[in-house]
Each structure stands twice: as C-alpha cells, then as structure tokens.
Amino acid sequence: MAISLWKNLLQTTRERILQRRRVSLYNGAHGYEEELIKKKLHQFDGGSINLSKEDNGIGILTLNNPKLMNAFTGTMMLELQERVTELENWKDGKGLIIYGAGNTFCSGSDLNAVKAISNSQDGMNMCMFMQNTLTRLMRLPLISVALVQGKAIGGGAELTTACDFRLMTPGSEIRFVHKHMGLVPGWGGAARLVRIVGSGAALRLLSGAARVDPEGALRLGLSEETLSSSDGTAALEEAQAWLSQYTEGPASVIRAVKKVVSAGRELPVEAALRTEKDIFGTVWGGPANLQALLKRPKHK
Numbered sequence: 016m017a018i019s020l021w022k023n024l025l026q027t028t029r030e031r032i033l034q035r036r037r038v039s040l041y042n043g044a045h046g047y048e049e050e051l052i053k054k055k056l057h058q059f060d061g062g063s064i065n066l067s068k069e070d071n072g073i074g075i076l077t078l079n080n081p082k083l084m085n086a087f088t089g090t091m092m093l094e095l096q097e098r099v100t101e102l103e104n105w106k107d108g109k110g111l112i113i114y115g116a117g118n119t120f121c122s123g124s125d126l127n128a129v130k131a132i133s134n135s136q137d138g139m140n141m142c143m144f145m146q147n148t149l150t151r152l153m154r155l156p157l158i159s160v161a162l163v164q165g166k167a168i169g170g171g172a173e174l175t176t177a178c179d180f181r182l183m184t185p186g187s188e189i190r191f192v193h194k195h196m197g198l199v200p201g202w203g204g205a206a207r208l209v210r211i212v213g214s215g216a217a218l219r220l221l222s223g224a225a226r227v228d229p230e231g232a233l234r235l236g237l238s239e240e241t242l243s244s245s246d247g248t249a250a251l252e253e254a255q256a257w258l259s260q261y262t263e264g265p266a267s268v269i270r271a272v273k274k275v276v277s278a279g280r281e282l283p284v285e286a287a288l289r290t291e292k293d294i295f296g297t298v299w300g301g302p303a304n305l306q307a308l309l310k311r312p313k314h315k
C-alpha cells in the first residue's frame with residue numbers, strides 16, 4: 016500500500032515537472048537571464064515577424080527581413096516570442112504556416128548580431144531564449160507547416176524543424192551550415208532533426224553541412240511534399256490548401272489531435288498515455304462527438 020502510494024506520488028511529481036517544463040525549458044536555475052538577453056537583443060533591430068489570424072483557423076506567420084534573406088535580427092527574436100504568446104492565446108486556431116517574405120525562408124541569425132554577442136554569456140542566453148521560444152512554438156495546439164521557398168539556412172533550417180511539417184517549393188533548399196560557422200545548432204534544431212529523420216541522416220546533414228533539395232528532403236522524410244509553384248503568393252495558397260485537409264473540422268477536435276501527438280512525441284509512454292486520457296476527456300461527450308453520434312456517419 017505504502018509502496019503504491021509512493022509510486023503514485025513519484026509519478027505525479029514527474030508529470031508536474033514535465034508540465035512545468037512544457038511552459039519554459041530554462042529559467043534562473045539554469046543560469047538563464049531572460050531580461051538581460053532581451054535587453055541585448057533590443058540593440059539589434061530591423062525586420063519584423065508578422066502574424067495574421069485567418070477566419071479559417073489558420074495563422075500565417077511571416078518572417079520579414081528580405082534585405083538580409085530574412086535573417087533574424089535581435090528584435091525579430093523578441094517579436095517571435097511575442098507572436099508565439101499570441102498564438103498560445105488564440106483559442107480558435109487550428110493551423111499555422113510559417114514562411115518568409117521575398118520568396119525565401121530564412122538565413123538564420125543576423126550575422127551582425129551574432130558577431131556582437133559572440134561571448135559565452137550572451138551566446139548561452141540567446142540559445143536558451145530561442146530554445147524556449149521554439150519549444151513553445153512546437154508545442155502549440157496548432158498543426159504547423161514551414162513553407163520553404165528559396166533558402167532555409169542555419170537557424171532558418173532549425174526553425175523548420177520546430178514545425179510539424181515542411182513543404183518545399185521547386186529550387187528551394189534546407190541547409191544546416193553550422194559546421195562551416197564553427198558551430199552546432201543551438202536553437203534545438205539537432206534534437207528535433209534526429210526525431211524527424213533519424214540519427215544517421217541527422218549526423219550526415221550536420222557533419223556534411225549538406226544542401227537538401229526538395230527531392231532529397233522527400234527521400235529523408237524531412238519534407239511532406241514539393242509544391243508546384245515557387246512564386247510567393249501561389250505557393251502560400253498551395254500550402255494553405257494542403258494544410259486545410261488536416262484542419263477541417265471543429266477547433267476543439269483538431270487541437271486535441273495535435274495535443275495527443277505532441278504528448279506521444281515528447282513524453283515517456285506512460286505519461287503520454289495519461290495525457291491522452293486527459294485530452295480524450297475534453298472531447299468525449301463534447302458537441303462534435305454528440306453531433307456525430309446523432310448523425311451516425313458511416314466511414315466508407
């Protein structure tokens with residue numbers, strides 16, 4: 016009896032810890048100084064991150080710094096965090112497309128900022144800041160797609176891995192160039208890449224700083240589909256049509272689907288099962304479920 020109570024207590028504590036980690040990966044206990052790095056990032060301005068929340072429940076997040084191939088300035092990193100908070104609070108949202116202005120995805124961190132914060136303290140804080148933001152992005156209850164046009168380089172390649180799916184346009188490429196910068200990914204891109212393509216392929220992509228074209232990405236399972244158009248607006252429309260196959264239906268159900276998959280992706284199996292049970296409880300007997308029972312559809 017005592018042992019079983021003890022085991023339950025341990026399990027609950029572990030789940031609470033995981034729950035808390037879901038909010039933020041790093042805090043002061045990890046030596047993370049959020050206010051300090053935010054102040055620093057403010058000094059490197061330019062570009063913007065724009066969010067439009069469409070009536071169909073699909074959000075469009077635009078990386079907007081085309082002069083620098085949509086490289087992330089400091090203020091864009093800060094704005095990304097703000098947009099992710101906005102998306103966390105968007106209860107009608109079902110999907111998200113991230114794409115870059117000017118027919119290209121993103122060329123990673125703005126090298127001017129990187130040079131200025133190349134000391135260890137700033138580098139570690141920036142790394143933790145971006146990991147926190149991209150982890151929250153990955154865990155949004157929205158089905159997310161990175162629409163890769165042109166180039167997704169360095170941190171840009173890492174950002175694509177924080178999405179559930181990647182769609183590429185003809186002639187585009189994803190490239191983890193970190194080795195050539197004397198670096199490894201620091202925005203969580205390596206950990207996520209391993210889970211997407213497996214450790215062997217991830218090792219090849221990172222150690223070879225290999226250029227992955229749409230065909231290669233399809234082969235590796237890094238991309239879902241090569242779109243037919245490389246033009247900005249047409250490609251975005253194609254991506255919206257592709258995503259809407261999966262976002263059709265009530266927000267409560269689509270969001271629950273993403274949540275059970277997130278749990279399965281990230282948690283040990285027992286915790287994932289318990290989370291699935293809790294999420295199941297939010298849809299069982301809910302309006303969509305009762306309506307379906309009334310209609311008694313046949314799934315032929």
Ligand SMILES: CC[C@@H](C(=O)O)C(=O)SCCNC(=O)CCNC(=O)[C@H](O)C(C)(C)COP(=O)(O)OP(=O)(O)OC[C@H]1O[C@@H](n2cnc3c(N)ncnc32)[C@H](O)[C@@H]1OP(=O)(O)O
Nearest residue numbers: 082083084086122123124125126127168169170200201202
């Ligand atoms: C922790 C850091 C790490 C991470 O976050 O994980 C990083 O991301 S480090 C950054 C990695 N990215 C790079 O090293 C990209 C460097 N740039 C390139 O390789 C090329 O510019 C390109 C992205 C392949 C595009 O080539 P191309 O199509 O020929 O355009 P240009 O080279 O003429 O670029 C136009 C313009 O944009 C400037 N640019 C591009 N990327 C960056 C960047 N990341 N930071 C700052 N500026 C960037 C480029 O210098 C050109 O400007 P001008 O020279 O003034 O014309």
